Amino acid sequence: MKITGAQALIKSLEAQGTEIIFGYPGGAILPVYDPILDSSIRHVLVRHEQGAGHMAEGYAQATGRPGVAMVTSGPGATNIVTPIANAYMDSTPLVVITGQVATGSIGTDAFQECDITGITLGITKHNWLIKDANDIPTVIAEAFYVATTGRPGPVLVDLPKDISQSEMEWYEPPLPEALDLPGYHPQVVGDRELIEQAAALMAVAERPVLYVGGGVLKARASEALKELVELTGAPVVTTLMARGAFPDTHPQCLGMPGMHGNYTAVTAMQKSDLLVSLGARFDDRITGKLDGFAPSAKIIHVDIDPAELGKVRRPDIGIVGDCRVVIEELLAASRTQGHADLKPWWETLRAWQGEYPIHYEESQDGGALKPQSIIEALAENSPDDTIVVSGVGQHQMWASLHWTFDYPSTWINSGGAGTMGFSIPAAIGAKAGRPNRTVWAIDGDGCFQMTAQELVTARAEQIPIKVAILNNSYLGMVRQWQEMFYEERYSEVYLSTDLPNYVMWAEAMGCVGIRVDSPEEILPAIEKANSINDRPVVIDFRIDASEKVFPMVPAGATNDEIVVHPSQQKGA
């Protein structure tokens, strides 16, 4: 059967199980937009290509399936570079299709030409420039396989216009085992001998901490992890990328470590004698000053990416493998081991938890709203499996610290890249993939202004997300740093209290807009938002601009120098 390259692309995407494409048409990708009309795949027309990329990320993080985005050449392609970089940092499986100028025009500075495979070399797992329509089913099969296996990540397929217009003889895309990828062999199973050594090390550790990262979610290892945790009796910390991978309400969960982690999680890692890193990568936001990080800890490092072992901290035992498989192997090996008495360690941990809980001061009568209490009110009035999607900044940290995450894949954020504006489009993507779940975007006013136009997409496509803007009229995290480290010299962080008018803006985009100024308005606003399911809702929460995120490890300091809430500081 002879079909066009464009038809072959759509058929190939269908064959890979694609359910939704987030995209935006344009000249070079035009041929591909014709067969979309005849396809079972839903196309979500975004308002900016960055939105398409983040929606695909949100979709992927919420569903565990690869997100698919499609844009045209030149500026269409460059506009999706930020989401690709973001997905690369957070190991999110993404397949991005870009149109390209005709092969004969490549290299001539043709209209809307850019070297997108060159631009994305360092931020994709791999990319392809297709030069023969006959390659399309194979390349798309390779693209999905590479994006979703091993350490997941974004891939990009660049499709010149003449290739999508030319004819090819259709064939069924090869299955993964038939792909010819001589340089790609992800190692899934851990080395047996190393597993035994790791189990033996865990058995004698007196102050162990299981350091759980996003890899546990990618590997769908939460259940195995829970068994291992309960068998070993060890405490668990969940990084920003792993919130929900282990239930916050579990007695062995210490919560989030890192620059804005809680005191006990940070200090437990710092004082531990054995860190068992599961799908985490010793990010600088976790370690603080590396020289002073967990100085007496031995390290067991489990990761599917061999290059992560020893990249930052040399492991005593480094195990390459899929987190779920390795955790199950560790579990089996640990069953035959005894365990050190962890009672003294738990007494220490419980004492820290008692002394330094996550703390904030409630609003005084007539005082400004506290963002932390808004998060807590949202959490209390939302279903347990609500998906929370945040932008980047103070609101992100408050959401991570004050929401209780008990289920995997209920927390979606931009961790590694720290991409402001992530929240709205990622929440739309998550809701598109999980239409029966409540999806709350918790955003800052700065972030909201970067990508709010995608709420038009959400309304037009009937994707009713809910948005809570924690609006302090500032770039709050930068303001916090200027307050603490730049003698309160506030430079270019004020965004205005009355520009824009968020309620009117939300209404103009077809959403319901609500403004909340005082504490007694919080609950009614949330209840109203919960009652609306036919369109997006935006709540503009006017919060206390002086509120800061605590605890905090100052940049460049060791985790021993963690700064707790002022009311908890000695001598306060």
Added chain:
Amino acid sequence: MPPEPFLGTTEHTPVQHHILSVLVENKAGVLSRVAGLFSRRGFNIYSLAVAPTDDNERFSRITIVVDAESAPLSQVVGQLNKLLNVVEIRDLATHQAVERELLLATVKANESERSELLRLVADAGAAIIDFSHDAVTISLSGTPEALDTFEHLVAEEYRNIEVQRTGRVALPRLDHSA
């Protein structure tokens, strides 16, 4: 002939370095993927040579001399291995490699200087591959150290030379014990 020792450093690679022999799929852009990875991760390259292998030209071999002080070798190898088109990496560390490099040098030499130059060429085992009335072009293949020595000697004696070197290629040293 006993294999010559590998000394680790030369003029062209003055600090601690390693030789990576990298088998890659012969696909468009593979060299920029490798080079891009080195620059992105902050690894320094001293020299790089690439040519197809004889396997139906499906694969090429890239010989990369890397600065082992700019990053731990395990990181360089680990990150390189993540490139989809990289099939196999061999780390040819100290004393485990036989290496060769090719030098071409065009030397201005008049009648009176030429006999001395020809003697130097003969002593070094080099060859004249082109000549004109006032210049010769010399070719010498050998170890990077031998090329250094030759380059020095010629530069000391002749004012006007133009040198081009290929960067080294290497393969693992064979097992001589059996």
